[in-house]
Amino acid sequence: MKTAKISNPSIVLQLSGLTKKIGGKAIVDGLSFDIAKGEVVGLLGPNGAGKTTTMRMIVGLIGMTDGDVHICGQSIRTNFEQAIRHVGGIIENPEFYPYMTGYDNLKQYQRMTEGVTDARIEEVTKLVGMQDALDKRVKAYSLGMRQRLGIAQALLHEPKLLILDEPTNGLDPAGIKEMREYLKRIAEAEGIAILVSSHLLSEIELMCSRVIVIQEGKYVTARSLGETESPKQKIISISLQVGDAAHAQAVIEGMEGIEVVSVTASRMTIQIQHEKIPGLVAGLATQGVEIYRIEEVRETLEDEFMKLTGGNRIA
Numbered sequence: 001m002k003t004a005k006i007s008n009p010s011i012v013l014q015l016s017g018l019t020k021k022i023g024g025k026a027i028v029d030g031l032s033f034d035i036a037k038g039e040v041v042g043l044l045g046p047n048g049a050g051k052t053t054t055m056r057m058i059v060g061l062i063g064m065t066d067g068d069v070h071i072c073g074q075s076i077r078t079n080f081e082q083a084i085r086h087v088g089g090i091i092e093n094p095e096f097y098p099y100m101t102g103y104d105n106l107k108q109y110q111r112m113t114e115g116v117t118d119a120r121i122e123e124v125t126k127l128v129g130m131q132d133a134l135d136k137r138v139k140a141y142s143l144g145m146r147q148r149l150g151i152a153q154a155l156l157h158e159p160k161l162l163i164l165d166e167p168t169n170g171l172d173p174a175g176i177k178e179m180r181e182y183l184k185r186i187a188e189a190e191g192i193a194i195l196v197s198s199h200l201l202s203e204i205e206l207m208c209s210r211v212i213v214i215q216e217g218k219y220v221t222a223r224s225l226g227e228t229e230s231p232k233q234k235i236i237s238i239s240l241q242v243g244d245a246a247h248a249q250a251v252i253e254g255m256e257g258i259e260v261v262s263v264t265a266s267r268m269t270i271q272i273q274h275e276k277i278p279g280l281v282a283g284l285a286t287q288g289v290e291i292y293r294i295e296e297v298r299e300t301l302e303d304e305f306m307k308l309t310g311g312n313r314i315a
């Protein structure tokens with residue numbers, strides 16, 4: 001297969017037609033996407049979708065059948081050593097010496113890794129908020145603290161790409177919230193790209209700026225998360241809470257280009273072009289309709305995922 005060469009220097013990770021076949025079956029099937037510097041991207045899919053297999057190929061734990069992975073412009077097929085030095089990752093649970101302190105574990109890693117300074121140890125432990133727990137033995141750490149120490153260790157050699165497979169597995173809601181905060185902090189402070197997998201949409205939505213959905217090894221969709229402006233011409237769903245919905249409906253039915261989808265006593269959902277909303281509000285107010293609330297009804301990623309995959313839920 002012909003593989004694309006990176007032209008944009010801000011692209012840290014590029015997958016092109018990445019494929020893994022085992023026993024003739026494609027576990028990962030022609031996966032292509034890019035991740036840029038500073039992005040925290042979620043790899044989302046149901047159990048068995050191929051997330052771990054994809055990540056294992058990116059970090060070189062297993063070989064690929066076809067396609068390629070470029071990290072900072074270097075192909076892991078042809079320049080593995082140069083490519084892989086830009087990667088830090090946790091694919092399986094991070095291994096530590098339980099009877100040693102967190103600090104001694106990081107010092108041990110420093111001895112085995114070229115170019116890691118004491119200042120860097122201090123820097124990464126601050127980034128993951130571990131500076132006060134470093135003199136405790138790892139066996140006394142909670143799961144969340146081990147995860148943080150693992151991430152600190154993965155950052156020691158100043159990678160440009162951080163790969164985390166299901167990092168929130170087993171964490172409580174407070175731990176998940178903390179992780180979300182320090183992943184964002186790391187991406188910003190270090191200017192690196194982070195790829196994080198999960199089978200839980202709710203976690204990905206909170207942690208990531210973009211999500212890539214895969215199912216049965218194939219790319220399904222990608223979506224930027226967070227608020228986006230609606231284009232003027234776009235038809236959107238609006239929910240209205242009014243004093244008298246029957247009255248509002250009668251007024252709206254006299255207006256052009258607005259479709260009433262559902263009505264209850266005080267609520268209604270309509271479809272309308274974005275640019276017609278001010279006219280709608282003015283028209284209703286002129287006719288004496290009391291408006292208490294007006295908001296867009298957004299299709300969630302989960303709704304979209306359900307449509308695309310015919311009801312196979314993400315989680």
Ligand SMILES: Nc1ncnc2c1ncn2[C@@H]1O[C@H](COP(=O)(O)OP(=O)(O)OP(=O)(O)O)[C@@H](O)[C@H]1O
Nearest residue numbers: 022027045046047048049050051052053054198199
């Ligand atoms: N070495 C292997 N031999 C045979 N099948 C495998 C092998 N490794 C993975 N698979 C299969 O490939 C599919 C994808 O597995 P993978 O672990 O990548 O999925 P996943 O999205 O990470 O799922 P999970 O969230 O459950 O970890 C699964 O059906 C799995 O059983």
